[in-house]
Amino acid sequence: MTNKPNLKSLAQAAGVSVPTASQVMRGTGRISEETRKKVLKAAERLHYVPDGRAASMRSGEKREIGMLIHSISNPFNAEVISGVSDHLERHGYLVSILDSRDDVQHQKKNLEAFIRSSRGGLIWVPAHDTPKTTIDMLRTHSIPTVTFLRQSKFAQFDHIGLKNTEATYTATRHLIDLGHRRIVYFGGEPHSDVRQERIEGFKSAMKECGSDQHVVWDAPDDKSSGVNELHQLLKQHPHTTAVICNGDMIALGACFALQKTGKAPGKDLSIIGFDDVQDAALATPALSTISTHPYELGTLLAKTILDRIADPLQPVKTSQIETQLILRDTTAAPSGSE
Amino acid sequence: MTNKPNLKSLAQAAGVSVPTASQVMRGTGRISEETRKKVLKAAERLHYVPDGRAASMRSGEKREIGMLIHSISNPFNAEVISGVSDHLERHGYLVSILDSRDDVQHQKKNLEAFIRSSRGGLIWVPAHDTPKTTIDMLRTHSIPTVTFLRQSKFAQFDHIGLKNTEATYTATRHLIDLGHRRIVYFGGEPHSDVRQERIEGFKSAMKECGSDQHVVWDAPDDKSSGVNELHQLLKQHPHTTAVICNGDMIALGACFALQKTGKAPGKDLSIIGFDDVQDAALATPALSTISTHPYELGTLLAKTILDRIADPLQPVKTSQIETQLILRDTTAAPSGSE
DNA sequence: GACGATTGATATAACGTTATATCAAGATAA
DNA sequence: TTATCTTGATATAACGTTATATCAATCGTC
Incomplete structure (x- = not known):
């Protein structure tokens, strides 16, 4: 088989110099229509593709x-x-x-x-x-x-x-307006800054309504974690009426866990997710959540x-x-x- | 700010030639312990990182x-x-x-x-x-x-x-053993070869049990399509007792659609998915499916x-x-x- | 102490491009 | 006609590496 074509072999095949071939391929420089066609035809024939490494190294473009x-x-x-x-x-x-x-x-x-x-x-x-x-x-x-x-x-x-803080503030505010007071922030890793911002919004809404109940529950953000951890959470804080979740996956897991024990999301425990993934709208019941874009x-x-x-x-x-x-x-x- | 370091500046800083510096960085060639340390120290100091483009171009390694x-x-x-x-x-x-x-x-x-x-x-x-x-x-x-x-x-x-054909054959066989006869292959694009293989297994199991009911239903492989298309399917083939799905997502959508109409997956319609995604095990009810690895x-x-x-x-x-x-x-x- | 072998380094060229400078030939202008 | 400009091409060098060949100095051996 022939070797991989490069500008040299292309130029040779087209009967022009290497810089000319290069200019034709990039559409720069002053090139007559005639030679342009010659080179393009040869490039087609040889299946020439420039080597991005060499080009980038020389031109500095990446x-x-x-x-x-x-x-x-x-x-x-x-x-x-x-x-x-x-x-x-x-x-x-x-x-x-x-x-x-x-x-x-x-x-x-x-x-x-x-x-x-x-x-x-x-x-x-x-x-x-x-x-x-x-x-x-x-x-x-x-x-x-x-x-x-x-x-x-x-x-x-x-x-x-x-706008993490704003988002959870609004969500918490909504739950409070519905009449909730025992609200828990559910999920996320302790070190996460993003989560910290979200907890900020949660706390400031809670503070506004005079509640000093700031329960925050650490848990990985995936679905199976939502299932397991919700049980733990409810065992320790049985009077919880609503949870704001750090992500939709853990929220959906929480819904699942609730249903397993014969309770209904919304009715027995309000749940709000974060992200609005596709499954949020398709779950039963459909998940209330915070949509980002x-x-x-x-x-x-x-x-x-x-x-x-x-x-x-x-x-x-x-x-x-x-x-x-x-x-x-x-x-x-x-x-x-x- | 100083320019990006290269082998030349590294060699200069270490007081050696370019090839020597190169050899030290790659651990090849015959190098005395003394110069090795000199070069490595200089590399550390300059935060030298080799340019992969040049290296790859020259050595041919990618x-x-x-x-x-x-x-x-x-x-x-x-x-x-x-x-x-x-x-x-x-x-x-x-x-x-x-x-x-x-x-x-x-x-x-x-x-x-x-x-x-x-x-x-x-x-x-x-x-x-x-x-x-x-x-x-x-x-x-x-x-x-x-x-x-x-x-x-x-x-x-x-x-x-x-092993697509084998997988759907086994799944269909299982449904037949349970007593199902009116089974539909649900989902997938008509042009898909993979799906064709799966339909192959489905059909050959159906043929074995003497059924010539080979209903195959085209539909995109996502969840919302599963919801919509199952309704259509059941309208056209109301006596269907089981579906083998082209993927878990469409299978989960089908479960959802069924539940919306007050019916129960498993009891009113058997559903088997494909892939065993994480959600399959966590859905309500948990989805029977074909696990790949x-x-x-x-x-x-x-x-x-x-x-x-x-x-x-x-x-x-x-x-x-x-x-x-x-x-x-x-x-x-x-x-x-x- | 003459010879080949080994050690530790270097000089040079090459990978495939593109930037820059250069150049011959024809066109235009005075 | 000579000088200048334009056109269309090319020669050369450079990007940052690594492969190959080379070389001086040291070593061991008989």
Whole structure:
């Protein structure tokens, strides 16, 4: 078989010089129609594809953006990725995904390989407890970086977050207006900053109504954890009338656990989720939740990284995405009188 | 700020030549302990990281494997990715994910960019109706490729699939043994080869029991489609007592639709899914389904691509992953007498 | 003490591009 | 007609590595 074609063999086949072939392929420089056609025809025939490594090394342009996220299967992230890809592909970028699995070791390995591979930019959800050394590594290589969801403590990168505090404040407020007083914040890891913001909103709403009941329950954010932990929670705090959850998955797990014991979400315990994943609307009963706008978040991320690449020295930007309380069937006035 | 360090500046800082610095960084060649330490210390100080593009271009080694899949949010795929990553990271590879969204246009763009980026190999789920030109593009660049789940019609790549026919045969057989006769194959796209294999198993079991009822119902494989289409199905085939679904998501949608009309999955209609996603076990009632072994599939994919890279000329290999029928609460004997 | 073998380093070229400078030939202008 | 400009192409060097060949100095051996 013939070897992989390169500019040299292409130029030879077309009877022109290497720089000419290069210019034709990129549509730059002054080229007569005649030679243009000659080269294009030869390129077609040889199935010529330029070597991005060489091109990037010489020109300094990097047409690939990486996303390093904490969980690739998370449906919220999938929507964000769609938003990012649609926008960046229109600008000629390739978007590739790395999965840290929310583990700092994996994350470090991935970032090292990432730096070696010289991509144009990084869209990142830092893993929990990301150490300063990891941030420094990124900083010293001055890679255009935008974080989302979780903001890095140690370094200023562009960041796009959610209005977490506002969201849980509104949700808690709604439960209070329905008559609830014994409300628990359910789920999430103790170290999480995002969760801290959400608890902030929860607490300030509780404080407003004069309640000093600020129960916060730690638990992983997945469905099976929701099942198990709700039982524990209700054992320890049997008078709870409502829970605000750190995510839809744990909320759906809580619904499941409740139903198993013959109780009804909404009627016996009000439950509010976070994220509005597809399953929230399709569950029985349909889950009340806080909707974020992941696709729009993705679009904004794409725009932000392009801005950062265009001007690496501009001041750091931070934005926040609006959220929306979606009321479905798992929220109602408490059944017993308070 | 100082410019990005390279081998030249590193060598200068350490007082050695460029090749020496290179050898130290890679641990090759004959280097005295003294100079080794000098170079490593300088590398530390400058935060030197080699440029993978240049290294790869010169040495021909490519330490990155790409996965191009049809749906990044699919929990089955997420498990496969874990299996692939764990294995390949141990061998010093970076694994990055591209999402074709099962759309041939996206897929083509992604593959073009992929080829330009010169990665070491491709682990691929071809999008539905992938055209021959796309395959040819891959072939002419002789990129080590392994497909999974869906096998390409036009070209021989290494492939790892599921025992689809066997799986649905066993599932159908089980329903027949329970007493079912009016069984429908529910969901999937008409063009899908994988689905065709599954229908094969379904039909041959049906034939064995003397039934010529081979109803196959086309529908997208997601949850909301399951909800809508089940109503249509039951309207047209009201005597159906069991459905074998093309995926868990559509099966869960079918369960939901059934419950909405006051009927019970298992009791009024037996339902079997495919994939055994996490939600299958946590649904109410818990879904009977066919379990594949996605993590092991991932491990096998990793091994296969490494073999292919090591010896590009070896004959094409095809393997199939065993499946397992998991009986939970959505399967039972039909309620009316046949 | 002459010879080959080993050690530890370096010089040079190459990977496949693109940026920059250059150049011949024809076109235009004075 | 000579000088200047434009057109369409090319020569050369550079990006940051690594492979190969080379070389001086030290070592061991008889």
